[in-house]
Amino acid sequence: MRFFVILLMFFQLSYAVEIYSNFPLPMNNIKEVYNSLKDKTKIKDLLQKTDSFNKITVEKDKIILNRKILVKGISIKGNSSFWDSEIVGVSGLFYGKYISNEDIARIPLKLKQFYVDNGFLDIQIFLNTKINKKGDADIIININEGKRYKIKDVKFFSDIPLSKKEEKKYKEILDLKNKRFSISKIQKSISKLSQYLKDKGYYDSFISIFSFHKINENKIYLYLNIVHGFKYDIKFVGNYNIKEKNLLKLEPFKISGVNYAQIEDFIEKISDYYKSLGFLDVSIDFSYKEELKTSLAYIYIYIYEGKRYRIKDISFNSDFKLPKDILKQIRRFKGRYFQKKLLSEPLEKLIFNLRKKGYANSYYQISYIKEGKNLILNITIYRGKKYLIKEALYKGYNPKTKLKTPIIYSGALLVNYIDSIKKELFEKGYLDAKVDMQVELKESKNIYFVKPIFNIKTGKRYKLSKAFIYGTWHLKPKVLRWNIKEDDYYEKYRFDNELNFLYKSYLFSFINPDLEVDKKNKSLNKILVLTEDKRGLVQGLIGYNSVEKLKAAVSLTLKNLFGYGLETTGYIDISSLNTNYKLDLGSRLLPKYSSLFVSAYRSNQFHKYYDLLKKGFDITYNKRPNKWATQQVKLDYSVNKISNSNIYIKNPYNKYDISFSLKYDNRNNKIYPTSGFYFSSTFGKTFSDVEYFYGNFMLRYYYKFLFFVFTQRISSGGKFIGIEKLPISERYFLGGISTIRGFGYEELSNNGIGGNSFAYINNDLRFPIFKGFNLYGFLFYDLGNIYPNKKEFLKFKTRETAGIGIFVPTPAGAFSFDYAKILDKKEGEQSYRFEFSINIIF
Structure with a gap:
């Protein structure tokens, strides 16, 4: 076997370690981590967590690695009945996965099982694995499906x-x-x-x-x-008052089969059932008989029901005045047969409510005296004193979230609160934290004042050692370390932000994070095992809607370039309203959770009242301080030429634009949100041939009740300059499926002049129609308008529309259809409008 040798030289203490591997290793920072830990066994533990080795052997001065095969290509031939992605999923393969020979041997078995389960009984699977000297494997799956039976x-x-x-x-x-x-x-x-x-x-x-x-x-x-086994016949003897079918509901044999223990359990359930209905003297026995020739077995249940007792009278003992509704509910049982379950229901509810109010020791008890066929009931209801947490004391640590006092005492509340303190400490790096609680009671006339004392021992705070980064073939580990905190105290929220930033870089198909804990030295190693995504990506969109008609877009992306995660994308978007071309170059992995892209673009736009040819370039800097927020600074230069318009302020005109944007998105689902909100705002300044300040914002929130989801979008913006100084392409127009439904594209135009400000509100009430097919309906009400000046904006005169529609949201695109009616129709306007949209992403 050919071995590749990596020599790691360390001059501290004149110590050296050699790493031998049968195949080349991906980029990693083993050298730096070893220099920090100086422990080969810990390096072995870290490498094992990558799941990329068949065997790791540590010897005196070397580590010997037997690396698994790396999947670099997957080809499927002969599959005509299922999607190739489905076959790949069943096989357990994916691009960039490390697999052993045993894993490869199991692939045909998995696929045969899948095909046989779907009726292909003659299925034949042939696997051809081509492995090069680097340990990269191209796996070819040849399938002969045969007939489907x-x-x-x-x-x-x-x-x-x-x-x-x-x-x-x-x-x-x-x-x-x-x-x-x-x-x-x-x-x-x-x-x-x-x-x-x-x-x-x-x-x-x-x-x-x-x-x-x-x-x-x-x-x-x-x-x-x-x-079949024995056929069991259960016969009841003596059940004069209870129907046989009600007793058979208690049998346990369908789940557990028949044995003496199950029969005795059955007898006990019958006895409890009788007593709950007032047969307090019930007695039950059984016998069992088998007939081997006929395979019949008989279970005889002998029931002596005894008397069924009626409630003659009810008395109460209590340490407080009982609610009238409880007394009324209980007294209605007087003269009826005793039924413990029904009688207990209002009492259980009462005790539950008392404990919620702080009466932690409250209970009830039912006792009775027999008089012939009657019962004299005595119901004891003890409330006791109320337990109230008036204050809490913290020793050793001051938690961020305090116990809100005064609050009703609850044991479960305090246990959950202790867990929350431990969680807070763990997330700050106090992995060995302990929380004990003592309780001081102070008694008054009707209340016990509870004072919990939390003794918090944080222990030593864990520090971060070097992060272990493994798995990239085209991206240098130091680029990843720009956004991985090291040599500081561990904080979970920061690690979450780091991982979210890496996910959003779209350079990796898989990220497997982990922590290696060293309790002895109170330190942590972050572990990032990465599987790079394919470096070339083609994406497209094809769709149709009532505004743009046929729409198509395609992009070609080359990413993870030159070892620094650089990326370039060419983009084309064509519809009846525009033709856009754009070329990007930049990186999503800059320090401080940031990205920077430089773009050149050309856009031909066909509006209702003008056409615009726009070309230029922009520089966009994004920063993600956490997983919800995005901050953006953008500098744009464009040359703009207007045609087919009656309004020409200056044409063509040059424009520089510098803007700052903030986006915040904490929706629970990006495809069909039911809670959370999305907010975006932009403030900027343009200069050169056109100079003005501007700002706009949009807020959309979601609220779920029953099976409905109410969502409202509020959007407004303005340019701080008189409209007469604005080229028509810099003015606002509204109308269409994405702004105010019911009006055509840019129909809200102030007689074709446009406006320097706008505001609109969309209100949607969404509901499922066929949830299994992801089909939803919605009712909507929109209002808004554009305004030529500040005075008109402050008057806030709006146009109003309403309607109904359906939509199907999916990760691969969306379909929507709606009917909208103008509620304040003016002369010459169409009173209603149908809107249709479908998009497919590939």
Whole structure:
């Protein structure tokens, strides 16, 4: 075996370590980590967490690695019935995965099981694995599917003779005739038949697939083996007041089978059931008999019901005045048969409410005296004193979140609060923190004042050692370390931010984070095992909507370039309203959770009242301080030429634009949000041929109640300059599916002049129609307008529309259709409008 040798020289204490590997290792920082830890065993532990080695051996002055094969290519041939991605998923393969020879050997077995389960009984899988000297593998999966079989009929092997009528019934329950062969569906059908047999008294029955027989190219006979076992007949003797069907509901045999312990459990349940209905003297016995020749077994339940007691009178003992509604509910049982469950329900509710109010020792007790067939009930309800946490004392540490006092005492509340303190300390790096609690009680007339004293021992705060970074082939570890905190105290929120930033770089298909804890030295190593995404990416969109008509877009991205994560993208977007070209170059992995891109662009825009040719470049700097927020600074230079317009202020004109933006997105779901909000705002200044300040914002929030989701979008903006000084391409126009529905594209135009400010509000009430198909409906009400000056803006005269629609949100695109009506229609305006949109991302 050829070995690649990496020599790591360390001059401290004249110590050296050698690492031997059968295949080259990806980029990593083993040298720096070892220099920090000076412990080969810990290096071994870190390497094991990468799951990329068959074996790791540590010797006196060297570490010997047997690296797994790296999947660099996956090719599937002969698959015509399923998506290739589905076959890849079943195989457990993905680009960049390290796999062992054992993993490869299991792939045909996994795929055969999948195909057989879907009716391809003649499936043949051939695997061709090409491994180069670097240990990179191209895996070719050759599939010969054969025919997909259907079940012509089901036949039975049974331990007892089956009549034709029984066979027919069994087949009806299975419902497999002329259905596609599928192991999982057969098992579900077997479960239905098994339940039917147990309902018939065959509590020990068992059904399994015996075999199947091919009778032609795509039909089979399915053979099932049925072991019925004994048929149990449960006979009740003496149940004069309780119906047999109600008693049979208590039997446990369908789940656990029949044995003496289960029969005794059955007897106990029957006894409790009788007593709960007022048969307080009930006595129950049983006998068991088997007939081997007929495979019948009889379970006889002998019941002596005794008297059924009525409630003659009810008295109460309590240390407080009982609520009138409780007294009324209990007294209505007077003269009725004693039923403990019904009687206990209002009492349980009362005690539950008392404990919620702080009466932690409250309880109730029911006792009775028998008088013939009657009962004299005595109900004791003890409330006791109220427990109130008036204050809390903290020793050793001051938690960020204090216990809000005064508050009703609850043991569960204090336990959960202690857990929250431990969690807070852990997330700050106090991994060994302990929290003990003592309670001081101060008694007054009706209240116990509880004073919890939290003794918090934080222990030593864990410091971060060098982060261990492994797995990249084209990205230098030092680039990742720009945004990985080291040599400081561990804080979970910071690690979460680091991981979120890496995910948002879109350079990795997988990120496996972990922590290596050294309790002895009170230190932590962050572990980042990375699988790089493909460096070339083609994405596209094709769609149609009532505004842009046919729309198509495509982008080509080359990323993770030159070892520093550089990225370049070419983008084309074509529709009836615009043709856009753009070329980006930049990086998403700059220090301080930031990215920088330089872009050149050209845009041909076709508006309702003008056309615009715009070309230029921009520089965009983004920073992500946390996973919800994005800050942006942008400098843009453009040359703008207007045509097909009656308004020309200056044409063409040059424009510089510098802006600052803030976005905050904490929606719980990006595809169909039900809570959270999205906020964006931009403030900027343009100069050169056109000079003005401007600002705009948008807020959209979501609120769920019942099965409805209400969402409202509020959007407004303005340019601090008179409209007469603004080129028409710098003015605002509204209308269309993305602003105010019911109006056509840019129909809200102030008679074609436009405005220097705008405001609109969208209100949607969404609800599921067919949730399984991701189909939702919505009602909406929109209002808003554009304004030519500040005076008109402050008057806030709006146009209003309302309507109804449906939409289907998916990760691969969306479909929407709505009907909108103008509520304040003016002369010459169309009173209603249909809007349609569909997009598919690929």
